[in-house]
Amino acid sequence: GNSVTQMEGPVTLSEEAFLTINCTYTATGYPSLFWYVQYPGEGLQLLLKATKADDKGSNKGFEATYRKETTSFHLEKGSVQVSDSAVYFCALRPRGGADGLTFGKGTHLIIQP
Amino acid sequence: DVKVTQSSRYLVKRTGEKVFLECVQDMDHENMFWYRQDPGLGLRLIYFSYDVKMKEKGDIPEGYSVSREKKERFSLILESASTNQTSMYLCASSPSGREETQYFGPGTRLLVL
Numbered sequence A: 001g002n003s004v005t006q007m008e009g010p011v012t013l014s015e016e017a018f019l020t021i022n023c024t025y026t027a028t029g030y031p032s033l034f035w036y037v038q039y040p041g042e043g044l045q046l047l048l049k050a051t052k053a054d055d056k057g058s059n060k061g062f063e064a065t066y067r068k069e070t071t072s073f074h075l076e077k078g079s080v081q082v083s084d085s086a087v088y089f090c091a092l093r094p095r096g097g098a099d100g101l102t103f104g105k106g107t108h109l110i111i112q113p
Numbered sequence B: 001d002v003k004v005t006q007s008s009r010y011l012v013k014r015t016g017e018k019v020f021l022e023c024v025q026d027m028d029h030e031n032m033f034w035y036r037q038d039p040g041l042g043l044r045l046i047y048f049s050y051d052v053k054m055k056e057k058g059d060i061p062e063g064y065s066v067s068r069e070k071k072e073r074f075s076l077i078l079e080s081a082s083t084n085q086t087s088m089y090l091c092a093s094s095p096s097g098r099e100e101t102q103y104f105g106p107g108t109r110l111l112v113l
Helices: none
Strands: A003-006 A011-014 A019-021 A023-026 A032-038 A044-050 A056-059 A062-065 A075-077 A086-093 A107-112 B004-006 B010-013 B019-025 B031-038 B042-049 B065-070 B073-078 B087-094 B108-112
Touching (some): A011 A019, A019 A107, A044 A062, A086 B042, B010 B019, B019 B087, B019 B108, B031 B073, B042 B065, B073 B087
Parallel strands (some): A011 A107, B010 B108
Antiparallel strands (some): A003 A023, A032 A044, A032 A086, A044 A056, A062 A075, B004 B019, B019 B073, B031 B042, B065 B073, B087 B108
8 A cells, every 4th residue: 555654753953954854655656745734723735746756846945856766755955944843744645636645644843943 | 725614623522422524615626535633643534535426435434424415515424423533634625636736624623522
C-alpha cells in the first residue's frame, strides 16, 4: 500500500536558520506529492506540490523537489521566521485521482526568536 | 477563493448518540473527503465520494457512514458514537484528477463522553 514517512519532531530552530524536513514515500506508479501546513487553530492549507519526477514545488520561500530515484520530497527553506511555526504534513495522492491523500504523521516546527 | 465549511467547530456528544457532521463546498468540486486527525497518527482517510450518491471506503471506515445527496454537501455519520471516535474531523474537496489540490475545511473537534 501507499505510505509516507516524515520526521515527527518537534523540530526547534532559531530564526533565520536553514530548514529541512525529510519526507520519503512508498507508492505504486507515480503519485502526486504535496506539502500541507497547519497553523495553530486552523485547518490544513496547501504549501506546495509536485506532480512528476524532478518537478520542484515552491511557495513562500519553501521548496521541495520530487525525487523518484530516492522516493523523497524533502521540504527546505533557507531562512525561517517565527511565523513559520506550524505543523507540516507531507502527503501523496495515487494515480487514481479520486483517491484520498495519504499523509505522513506531521512535523511540528517551532521557530524561536 | 475555494471555501469548504463545516457545520461546527466544536461538538460534545454522549456515547451511543447518532452524530452528523456536515461539510459544504462552494466550488462545484467532484470529489469530497472525510479525514480524522489524531496526535501522532496524522490524518487518516475515512470515506470519500467522487460523485453524487457515490461513496468509497477509505482506510478507517469502521463505525462511520456517509451521505452525498447533493454535489456540494458531504455528511459524515457516526451511527452510535463511542469514546474512541473523539477526534478532529476534517473535510476536503477537490476537482477530479490526481494533480488537483485538496482544499480543507477548518475542522470539527468532536468529544464523545
